[in-house]
Amino acid sequence: MACQLAPDSTGTVDFITSAGAQITVVIRSGSATAKITAVILNGTPMTLAGGRAVFTVVAGRNNLDLALAGSDPMEDFEIHEDGGGPTKLLRKGNFLNGPTLGFRIHAF
């Protein structure tokens, strides 16, 4: 299963994808201590599976929000989509900007 989030070339949302796609999102950091602690999709809490945010997108707008924690408040981290093969970098971040990160995804 390949990664399913594609960048929106118009820059209107962060990513576009197909309705019903199952997405897995993971976090990486140099120390490997950065963690996803909670995830909500369209305001509804989702269950974390082994530290991974796994969710199925619905047709239309999907607002994904992640809560994060790490041992170093100045550490960089990366959010990746894990499609089973090589992961795809979705966004780079830093804990300096706060403990949460949001994505706007539109599914067709």
Next chain:
Amino acid sequence: MLSKSRILPATALLVTTISHTWAQTSIDPALAGFRLNRVANPSFDVGSIADVLATPQAFIQYLRLQPAHADFTRNTAFKATFTTALKAVENGRVDEQAGGAATLGGAASAAEKAGLTGLVTAALESGAMTQTLDQNVLTLRGNAEGLLRFLTGQEVLPMCETPEATDCDASPLNNLELTSSFDFSKTSTTESVTGQVPATGAQITALLTSSKRQFASASARYAIINTRDLRSKKYRDAWVKWFEANKAGLGAAGNELLIAINDIKKAVENTQAKDAGGNPLTITVTLPNGSTAIMPVMIYDDWLKGTKAALAGATRSEAALGMILKQRLDILEADIRQLTPDLDARLEVAANAYVRYFNITRQGFALGNMPMLTANVTYSQPTLQPKQIEGRFAFAWSPKSQGPANPGTLTLNGGLSFYTKPQPKDAKGGTARFRTADFAFQFDRPMQSNGATALTLGGYVQYQSAPSLILIPGVTTAPGGVPLPGNPTQLLAPKGTIAVAHAALTLQIPNSGIRVPIGISWSNRTELLTGNEIRGHIGFNFNSNQTLLQK
């Protein structure tokens, strides 16, 4: 007894320059969370500031400081926690050694700190603490593993997905730092010294002139206990253990925080924008399979595009970006208030959720304040003195913190120094290799009133088992221009214990990797001269980590 007071002329110029830099950064305090000072970094993407709902902490702080929110009781704990978290980063670690040792001709700290550099650090420091002749000393430090990774094109800090992954493990080379110091002075300094010629016992006075642009010292430092290194297995193990024990609480607090944030932003993220004619705004999108589809444009989507364009067209300065960002944030606030009449109450709920989340995560930050122990071996060629080998231990400890900010670091040093060859120790023909034993302490504390400033207080004591030995070149002249007879000779300086007290203020230019320690020291004597000395010290330190690694 001599008593002198010297302040280096470069100090005034540097202080003026830095003050000017700081003065330029005055913007609306409500925008502080956006860290607009990052614009000073040429590689910083200005457009990344615009997506204020992706990382909404700064935006929520901004909204809570707006006049419209003034009637609500602001949760001061949120502001305190948020500010503290920012300070922790702006302060950076205060346990990393940048410059050279106190025994060099130019030094800015009484004790050598225990922390190693992540990649490369350079420091130019003026003002000697224990040496008699003042010099400008350039010290270069390199982490063995970081340099190896950098030079071979590997990621300096590789990303790991899980703690079990081994491809990001630090090797033992990560605990090794190599250092070299050079006298970088453009001009020489001179001092008149009186001492005893070992061969004859005669007392003579000589005018010493410092050398220019020559090698000063080289050292290897190894961190025996390096728990502050985020890449160390010990640190990761401690973090994972803490995380597993607090996972449930973090999850609950995280969900609460995300829902509170969502309650603020969901209206503008899910309400379709309208064009000037009042028609719902849409855009045609090309899908990955090449077909096209119509996508609604939400209020926030439209605002974000406009904000990115406005920021991209702005002058790349903190003030200009701050002005445009404020204009755009005010538009977004108006949109949110129109759709969310109880925004103020929701802001307070979010602020409380942040506090509860930070209250848990800050326990993890405390893992970074573990003790460190570093061993150091230095080969040095002090000006007009025999070559030496020094061994030193540096121990660092931080008191328990009530938040994520580093509460300060206490550093203790203990060292011994030896001549590389036996040297005369008296006028009776005796020789010795052992030279000195020294002890130093230093406390570095980030100042609460200003996250970019750290205060340093320290002391250094050096016991001499025998008089310091001065190597007098053949061209040396006595005061009055009378050449001293014969070839290069040796002179025994008066023996005595050296005590130094040191205080410094370190100013940091945010996100630049540049720190400027400015200090003053008092000593009861120097290596070659008796008599009190009061000296000014200034340094200019550059740490590559922030500019090369921070994204």
